[in-house]
Every structure is written in C-alpha cells, then in structure tokens.
Amino acid sequence: MLSRRSFFKTAGMGAAIAATASFPTELISWAEPQRTTHQGGPILLNSNENAYGPFPSVLALNNPFQDANRYPDRGFDHLTEHVAALHKVKPEQVTLGCGSTEILKIAACAFAGPGKKVVMASPTFEAIDFYGKAAKAEVVKVPLTSAYAHQLEQMSAAVGKVGGLIYICNPNNPTASLTPRRSLEDFIRALPPNTYVLMDEAYHDFVAGSADYISFLQTPIDQDRVIVARTFSKIYGIAGLRLGYSVTSAKNARLMAAQKLEDSTNVLALRAGILSLDHEDEHQQAVQRNAADRDEFMRQAAARKLEVIPSSTNFVMFNTHLPVRTVIDHFAKSNVKIGRPFPPMDTFARISLGKPEEMKTFWQAWDKIA
Numbered sequence: 001m002l003s004r005r006s007f008f009k010t011a012g013m014g015a016a017i018a019a020t021a022s023f024p025t026e027l028i029s030w031a032e033p034q035r036t037t038h039q040g041g042p043i044l045l046n047s048n049e050n051a052y053g054p055f056p057s058v059l060a061l062n063n064p065f066q067d068a069n070r071y072p073d074r075g076f077d078h079l080t081e082h083v084a085a086l087h088k089v090k091p092e093q094v095t096l097g098c099g100s101t102e103i104l105k106i107a108a109c110a111f112a113g114p115g116k117k118v119v120m121a122s123p124t125f126e127a128i129d130f131y132g133k134a135a136k137a138e139v140v141k142v143p144l145t146s147a148y149a150h151q152l153e154q155m156s157a158a159v160g161k162v163g164g165l166i167y168i169c170n171p172n173n174p175t176a177s178l179t180p181r182r183s184l185e186d187f188i189r190a191l192p193p194n195t196y197v198l199m200d201e202a203y204h205d206f207v208a209g210s211a212d213y214i215s216f217l218q219t220p221i222d223q224d225r226v227i228v229a230r231t232f233s234k235i236y237g238i239a240g241l242r243l244g245y246s247v248t249s250a251k252n253a254r255l256m257a258a259q260k261l262e263d264s265t266n267v268l269a270l271r272a273g274i275l276s277l278d279h280e281d282e283h284q285q286a287v288q289r290n291a292a293d294r295d296e297f298m299r300q301a302a303a304r305k306l307e308v309i310p311s312s313t314n315f316v317m318f319n320t321h322l323p324v325r326t327v328i329d330h331f332a333k334s335n336v337k338i339g340r341p342f343p344p345m346d347t348f349a350r351i352s353l354g355k356p357e358e359m360k361t362f363w364q365a366w367d368k369i370a
C-alpha cells in the first residue's frame with residue numbers, strides 16, 4: 001500500500017515525467033561527459049578549453065569581487081559598448097550571453113520553433129540540436145562534404161519553404177575545418193526571407209590567414225538575417241566564467257532579448273571580458289602560442305604518418321583507424337581525457353591542444369596504442 005504521502009510523491013513524479021514526455025531525453029546526455037576535474041587530476045584535452053587560462057591582465061585583477069554585491073548593469077553596458085566599438089556596430093546590435101551557449105539557445109527560440117526548422121551539419125557542435133528540439137523546431141542534420149565543409153545547397157534545401165535557423169559553425173567543431181567565405185555569401189544571399197543564419201565563430205581567433213576565411217564580423221554581409229556568435233571561452237581562456245555574445249541587426253537583437261534571461265552575465269565575467277578586450281598584446285600572444293602548439297602537434301602527427309584534418313582551431317581531429325571509444329578508454333587509463341565520439345566519424349579522435357608537457361604525455365600514450 002502506498003502511504004498518502006508517497007502516493008502524492010509518485011503521482012507528482014509521474015506528472016513531471018508526463019510534462020516533459022516530449023522532451024528529447026536522449027539529448028540530456030549531450031553535455032560534455034568528462035568535464036569534472038580537480039587539481040592534479042587528469043590532463044584535459046577534451047573540451048577545447050584554453051589550457052593556459054585567462055590573460056595575465058585578468059589574473060592580476062585587483063579585488064575581483066569588487067561590486068559582487070551589485071547587479072551587473074554597469075559592467076554589462078560597458079562590455080556591450082566595448083564589443084560594439086570592436087566590431088564597429090551599434091550597442092543595440094550586441095547581445096551578451098552566459099557563454100555563447102546562451103546565444104545559441106536564444107537564437108533557436110527567437111528564429112525557430114514549432115513549424116520551423118533548425119538545420120545543422122553532421123557532425124558539428126551539438127548544442128543547437130538540443131536547443132532546436134527544446135524550442136520544438138524540427139532539427140535536420142546535413143552531412144559535411146568530403147573536405148569537412150558545410151554542404152550549403154543541401155542545407156538551404158533542407159530548410160525549405162517553412163524557414164527557420166541554419167547553424168553554421170565556422171571553423172567547425174569537431175573537424176576544425178573551414179567552409180569557404182565565398183560559398184557562404186552566395187548561399188546566404190539566396191535564402192528565403194524567413195530563414196536566419198547563426199554563424200558560430202567560437203574559434204575565429206585561431207584561424208591563421210586562410211584565403212577561405214573572413215569573419216562575418218570583420219567583413220559583414222549586407223544581410224540582416226545573419227547572427228554572428230563569439231565566445232570568451234576559447235582564446236580568452238575564461239570558459240568557467242561563462243561569457244559570450246552575438247552581433248546582428250538591432251531588430252534581430254530585440255527578438256533575441258525577448259528570449260533572454262535577465263542578468264545572465266555576472267560582474268566578474270564582465271570585468272574579465274572588458275580587460276581581455278583591452279589587451280590586444282595578450283590576445284596576440286595567445287594566438288601565437290596556439291599556432292606554435294598546433295604546428296608542434298602537426299609535426300608529431302606527421303612523424304607518425306597520422307591522417308590529420310587541417311586545423312584552423314585550438315583542437316585537432318585525426319583518423320585513428322580504431323573505434324574511437326577504444327581510443328578514448330585507452331587515453332583515460334593514461335590519465336588523459338580526449339574528445340567524445342562524434343558520430344558518424346567513428347574512428348576519428350578530437351584532441352584539444354594542451355600545454356607542451358601535457359602533449360608529451362598525450363603522445364606517449366598514443367604511441368602505446370598505435
């Protein structure tokens with residue numbers, strides 16, 4: 001017999017489960033499975049973080065909790081103005097978010113939804129799949145080309161007449177590859193008016209002078225349908241503070257604001273963000289350090305004749321010719337965490353670049369499995 005109390009508990013649970021019955025529960029496991037860490041714990045080459053941490057000017061922050069008793073309005077306005085000045089746009093075009101993940105979520109809510117589509121590549125950064133489904137849009141996945149670029153014609157065909165949001169991750173996570181700017185421009189101009197493009201430039205800073213790449217913030221296109229997302233989690237090394245932003249038309253930004261959580265950015269993140277943008281010298285150092293780390297990875301890989309996808313990012317993907325789960329488990333035994341599987345690339349491993357001593361451990365472990 002159920003007691004009255006436990007009956008209500010069970011009934012309540014049932015109601016809660018029923019209420020979420022249409023929720024894509026398989027996606028609850030999307031989140032990075034291996035993130036938890038502790039001092040002296042595993043080597044983390046699994047989340048495309050910046051192994052070196054925040055810029056020196058951020059680490060030197062005097063009294064970081066100054067203003068922690070205040071709501072973040074001042075820092076919010078200040079960073080918004082900084083971002084607007086950086087990209088030569090009006091502050092009304094800028095949306096700050098709790099990481100660029102919040103930007104992805106609110107873009108899915110603002111520009112897709114019931115009866116609309118979210119079109120994404122496969123494989124790409126999965127969050128938009130989760131948020132598209134949560135917004136009750138139909139999510140369509142289009143495989144990458146053999147050169148690991150987005151298949152733009154198929155993506156526009158997939159969105160069809162109903163419209164919605166097309167997610168382009170450029171450079172793409174997990175393949176570290178580029179989709180050429182020229183083809184992106186032609187594709188965007190040909191889209192129907194009810195279709196928006198979310199251009200995720202999370203790894204923009206790591207692209208080293210490729211003829212195929214020009215940021216849509218650096219050289220904007222005369223198309224209001226484009227929303228460009230950037231993050232402070234990668235080059236700026238403050239993933240744990242959660243800060244990102246988007247730039248789009250003021251009209252789109254207003255639609256996004258309606259979906260946003262009030263005050264989703266905190267005073268410490270905002271201060272760190274402002275300081276980061278103020279230190280171009282430190283930004284340049286971080287760019288050069290990543291390029292050197294990436295070159296060294298490529299040298300080590302070439303010495304081992306590995307099949308590596310050319311990388312424009314702070315991570316690298318290569319064909320291990322082994323089931324990737326076996327490779328992940330092998331590295332875990334050596335205290336090294338590498339990227340999760342990215343179906344359908346079932347023999348490819350994604351490795352975030354670590355510090356030189358961390359990469360030494362990585363290669364020692366690789367040499368035991370190769």
Ligand SMILES: Cc1ncc(COP(=O)(O)O)c(C=O)c1O
Pocket residue numbers: 047048098099100101102125169173200202203230231232233239242243244
């Ligand atoms: C392509 C891409 N976009 C967005 C994000 C989310 O970044 P944030 O930490 O700003 O939420 C990531 C994180 O790895 C990413 O790879």
